[in-house]
Amino acid sequence: MSQLATEVLEAIHEVIRKHHVTYAEYDALKKWLIQVGEDGEWPLFLDVWVEHVVEDVNTAHRKGNKGTIEGPYYVPDSPVQQSPAKIDQRDDEKGEPLQFQGQVRSVDGSVLKDAKVELWHADADGYYSQYAPGLPEWNLRGTFEVDDEGRYQIGTVLPAPYQIPTDGACGKLIAAADWHAWRPAHLHVKVSAPDHELLTAQLYFPGDPHNDDDIASAVKPELVLDPKDASDGAGKVVDYDFVLDPV
Numbered sequence: 535m536s537q538l539a540t541e542v543l544e545a546i547h548e549v550i551r552k553h554h555v556t557y558a559e560y561d562a563l564k565k566w567l568i569q570v571g572e573d574g575e576w577p578l579f580l581d582v583w584v585e586h587v588v589e590d591v592n593t594a595h596r597k598g599n600k601g602t603i604e605g606p607y608y609v610p611d612s613p614v615q616q617s618p619a620k621i622d623q624r625d626d627e628k629g630e631p632l633q634f635q636g637q638v639r640s641v642d643g644s645v646l647k648d649a650k651v652e653l654w655h656a657d658a659d660g661y662y663s664q665y666a667p668g669l670p671e672w673n674l675r676g677t678f679e680v681d682d683e684g685r686y687q688i689g690t691v692l693p694a695p696y697q698i699p700t701d702g703a704c705g706k707l708i709a710a711a712d713w714h715a716w717r718p719a720h721l722h723v724k725v726s727a728p729d730h731e732l733l734t735a736q737l738y739f740p741g742d743p744h745n746d747d748d749i750a751s752a753v754k755p756e757l758v759l760d761p762k763d764a765s766d767g768a769g770k771v772v773d774y775d776f777v778l779d780p781v
């Protein structure tokens with residue numbers, strides 16, 4: 535703790551010296567940091583601008599699937615269903631239907647028939663249940679048990695591109711720095727199986743203008759899906775296999 539804290543503080547001191555930070559700037563920083571807390575945006579701030587490096591250093595050893603950051607909107611213990619299943623959604627849920635399916639295997643190719651796929655994502659308006667008013671508790675969230683061949687098949691809808699909140703302290707930083715607030719449309723997953731490392735990932739859609747400049751730096755080429763038109767003409771189907779590393 536002493537070493538990490540000392541080095542973080544030294545990094546800040548170095549920036550202050552290098553740029554001759556004034557008292558006006560120091561006071562603005564102090565006010566802004568306090569506002570991050572008052573706006574409840576520490577989880578957002580950390581997951582957008584810091585988590586990707588933590589993810590990187592902690593998963594570099596993996597031979598299986600690439601993962602990426604969890605982000606601020608995961609809720610554990612979502613309702614469990616046996617695959618194939620439809621994720622919890624409103625009767626009039628907006629958005630193009632998406633059938634998300636694939637197989638969970640170990641690095642050696644063996645099928646993981648006791649795997650679980652947790653899925654959560656924003657709705658077609660960019661809102662996450664439990665983080666926006668007026669949505670059913672588990673809307674577009676669920677835990678799916680794979681079948682005997684390790685396969686999962688989940689009926690959901692396409693998520694919308696996502697703009698991180700612009701009305702709070704993080705938005706103020708983005709405006710002041712002349713950045714943008716966008717993340718590409720994405721599905722969040724956690725894939726688990728006995729005796730395997732938990733995989734936390736996000737999956738993206740080809741052609742999204744923000745795949746190349748995600749504000750959260752969380753896109754990797756291996757995580758971009760290849761959706762096809764559904765054979766019955768309703769929406770998209772996408773196949774994506776997960777490969778987990780044994781512990």
Ligand code: MBD
Pocket residue numbers: 578581582603604605606607696698717750752
């Ligand atoms: C999100 O939906 C998200 O996944 C991340 C990492 C940050 C903000 C909003």
Ligand code: FE
Pocket residue numbers: 605607656696720722
């Ligand atoms: Fe997200």
